[in-house]
Amino acid sequence: MDKLKLTYFDVSGGRAEPARLALHIGGIPFEDKRFAFGDFAEVRKTTPLDQVPTLHVNDVQVTQSDAITRYAGKLAGLYPEDDLQALFCDEVMGALEDINTKIVATFGMTGDALKHARDALAAEVLPRYLRWLQNQLEAHGGEFLADHRLTIADLKTFVILRWLGSGKLDHIPADLVETVAPKLAAFVDRIAGIPAIAEYYKLRGGS
Incomplete structure (x- = not known):
């Protein structure tokens, strides 16, 4: 190995x-x-x-x-073998990386500049991506984002949505996901409850 x-x-x-x-x-x-x-x-x-x-x-x-x-x-x-399902998985991964990039672009900003940039993200950009992700979830059965089973698309979505809801991002409301895309909020809770994932965070002290 x-x-x-x-x-x-x-x-x-x-x-x-x-x-x-x-x-x-x-x-x-x-x-x-x-x-x-x-x-x-x-x-x-x-x-x-x-x-x-x-x-x-x-x-x-x-x-x-x-x-x-x-x-x-x-x-x-945890990656689809079917080419179309792999495409769906990769599409979600790419959109999530867009979110990462847009938020990271605000790192290093302070004061009014940070507030203005984050307010814009919370008002327009992030809701657009969150609604799209919720639509993808619904289009693929409502439980997972691709292949009708847990894949890395779900894991990356879980990680980023958990971050958005952590309250650690100044000027990004902690309830943004729940407000804009409630089915994604339920998705995060469901993924967190998968035994192997719950075990992972328990081993990490809950964080």
């Missing part, structure tokens, strides 16, 4: 979390290499594109979070 090491910040959530969850659910052994934000300046020197997450597969280092998550999903049996 290949030796895997996944490197990312020591946080609950973020771009490595869907891969962490997939590997955990699949029972795939891996080294969960976590580091403090203050260590990023040194860690980034060891990465191909000055960013994380990275995944070592034996001695080969791979970058790009969605590629890593997709690989983890395939190892864990």
